[in-house]
Amino acid sequence: MCLGIPMQILEKDGLVARARTREEVRWIDVQFVPEAEAGDWVLVDRGWARFRIDALEAGRIDMALEALEAVSRGEEDVDHLFPDLANRTPELPEFLRPDRDVAPGGLP
Numbered sequence: 001m002c003l004g005i006p007m008q009i010l011e012k013d014g015l016v017a018r019a020r021t022r023e024e025v026r027w028i029d030v031q032f033v034p035e036a037e038a039g040d041w042v043l044v045d046r047g048w049a050r051f052r053i054d055a056l057e058a059g060r061i062d063m064a065l066e067a068l069e070a071v072s073r074g075e076e077d078v079d080h081l082f083p084d085l086a087n088r089t090p091e092l093p094e095f096l097r098p099d100r101d102v103a104p105g106g107l108p
Contacts, residue, residue: 003017004043005065006058011038022062024042060084 007019007028015031019042020056030036041058042049054060077088084106 003065004045004061006041006053007044007049008034008058009038009040009042009049012036017049019049047101 005021007037009017009019009030010025011018011037012030015029015034016027017036017038019026026047028042028044028047028049029040030042033042033052035057036042036049036052041055043051043053043061049067062091063081063083069079070081
C-alpha cells in the first residue's frame, strides 16, 4: 500500500523542488507535475510528487495522517480529525439504495 503525503512546494529548480510537510523540509522529484510551482500543494509518495492538490485536500489528508498516528499511540478520540465525517449519518451509494429503480432481471 502506498501512502501519499501532502507537501507544499517552497522552491523549484527544474524537475526537483524543496517542499515541506508539517514536520520536515526535503527535496522531491516533480517530473510528474512539471507545472507545479512554489506555493502549490502536491501529493508525494516515496519522494515523487504524483499530482497537485488544493490546500483544503492537503489539510484533510494531514488530519487523516494525524489520526493514524494518534491511533497507533493508543488514542481513541480522533473524531475531531474527521470534521467532514463526524456527527453525520452515513449514506449508502445510490446503487445500493433499496428505493432505486430496478429493471426486470435485477439490473438497474
